[in-house]
Amino acid sequence: MQFSSKLIEEAVNAFAGLPGIGKKTALRLVLHLVQQPKEDSIYFARAIADMREGIQHCITCGNLSDQHVCSICRDERRDQSLICVVESIRDVMAIEDTQQYRGLYHVLGGIIAPMEGVGPTDLNIDTLVGRAKHPDVQEIIMAISPTIEGETTIFYISKMLDELDVTVSKIARGVSFGGELEYADEVTLGRSLVARTSL
Amino acid sequence: MQFSSKLIEEAVNAFAGLPGIGKKTALRLVLHLVQQPKEDSIYFARAIADMREGIQHCITCGNLSDQHVCSICRDERRDQSLICVVESIRDVMAIEDTQQYRGLYHVLGGIIAPMEGVGPTDLNIDTLVGRAKHPDVQEIIMAISPTIEGETTIFYISKMLDELDVTVSKIARGVSFGGELEYADEVTLGRSLVARTSL
Numbered sequence: 001m002q003f004s005s006k007l008i009e010e011a012v013n014a015f016a017g018l019p020g021i022g023k024k025t026a027l028r029l030v031l032h033l034v035q036q037p038k039e040d041s042i043y044f045a046r047a048i049a050d051m052r053e054g055i056q057h058c059i060t061c062g063n064l065s066d067q068h069v070c071s072i073c074r075d076e077r078r079d080q081s082l083i084c085v086v087e088s089i090r091d092v093m094a095i096e097d098t099q100q101y102r103g104l105y106h107v108l109g110g111i112i113a114p115m116e117g118v119g120p121t122d123l124n125i126d127t128l129v130g131r132a133k134h135p136d137v138q139e140i141i142m143a144i145s146p147t148i149e150g151e152t153t154i155f156y157i158s159k160m161l162d163e164l165d166v167t168v169s170k171i172a173r174g175v176s177f178g179g180e181l182e183y184a185d186e187v188t189l190g191r192s193l194v195a196r197t198s199l
Numbered sequence: 200m201q202f203s204s205k206l207i208e209e210a211v212n213a214f215a216g217l218p219g220i221g222k223k224t225a226l227r228l229v230l231h232l233v234q235q236p237k238e239d240s241i242y243f244a245r246a247i248a249d250m251r252e253g254i255q256h257c258i259t260c261g262n263l264s265d266q267h268v269c270s271i272c273r274d275e276r277r278d279q280s281l282i283c284v285v286e287s288i289r290d291v292m293a294i295e296d297t298q299q300y301r302g303l304y305h306v307l308g309g310i311i312a313p314m315e316g317v318g319p320t321d322l323n324i325d326t327l328v329g330r331a332k333h334p335d336v337q338e339i340i341m342a343i344s345p346t347i348e349g350e351t352t353i354f355y356i357s358k359m360l361d362e363l364d365v366t367v368s369k370i371a372r373g374v375s376f377g378g379e380l381e382y383a384d385e386v387t388l389g390r391s392l393v394a395r396t397s398l
Contacts, residue, residue, distance in 0.1 A: 010246045018232075041250075052241060
């Protein structure tokens with residue numbers, strides 16, 4: 001790609017460095033910004049820079065936050081006896097969107113994946129064990145993806161919590177609500193039969 | 200989407216304001232930036248802001264440029280007798296990438312599209328007529344998409360240039376090089392038969 005402008009070239013390269021954005025898409029985005037009012041692009045750039053300067057991990061749960069302790073951990077109306085363990089901040093957002101959970105979270109920052117060189121010490125597990133010792137905490141809910149790595153992570157963490165006086169649970173697996181049975185994969189369908197619940 | 204961080208929310212909204220980027224993709228991009236070193240995100244934001252602050256339209260051809268006159272118009276080694284008329288800067292880049300053209304450009308900034316409220320006065324046509332009067336200029340090449348709007352634009356401009364002592368040409372249309380004939384659309388195939396050239 002030949003650029004007549006160094007400024008355009010650098011902006012295109014900046015966008016093309018993001019995951020899933022190729023050079024052509026990057027150029028389209030840059031030309032869009034050129035056509036918008038100047039303030040919009042400056043606002044865009046400022047939002048990114050401010051976010052990256054200001055964002056931090058909550059020292060309690062590992063969630064992304066504007067402050068040392070995130071808004072969820074600060075919220076005293078939330079149920080302090082429940083801690084939901086998730087892989088990433090995306091999962092926190094997905095669960096918050098359900099509006100079905102009013103407890104606290106703990107963000108591991110990944111799952112145990114030896115093939116990718118991620119071991120237990122790379123994750124936020126020690127701090128979870130520390131939190132689980134607090135007398136208020138009664139249940140640790142594992143909301144981890146039902147994959148091999150996820151199961152390994154759940155198993156490892158449950159072993160770490162074995163000695164403590166807390167219940168460890170994991171979220172229910174089964175066929176999706178609103179999904180057609182015939183489209184459910186066989187493993188899910190098979191397990192949901194084995195793990196059937198009485199009416 | 201529930202955000203525990205105002206900073207993340209604003210950065211996601213900034214990305215989601217770009218064309219073709221939804222909220223989920225925007226969140227993925229923002230979380231990518233969070234995981235990268237801080238300098239990378241600051242560099243990203245600066246590249247966008249610098250680009251938008253510094254970029255201008257070349258006062259001669261309308262191409263995007265870092266200076267008043269773009270690097271192509273400034274380049275005295277280029278053939279000053281040829282002006283290639285294109286719709287947008289993207290077309291300039293596409294033609295430059297072919298390395299088959301060493302003349303100058305003229306960027307219209309769009310094509311005549313009455314349905315979208317774009318008339319001749321919204322485009323860079325007056326300046327083209329002005330440039331065409333220069334004694335050095337011998338040929339105006341219309342490199343406009345072969346659509347209804349494109350043909351209208353070509354017709355309008357050729358009328359404007361009628362009185363002047365310049366050749367007006369348009370780029371060849373026909374079947375694509377390397378393409379299978381059976382996959383060419385009928386209009387292209389039909390016209391390429393009518394406009395056949397002798398060997």
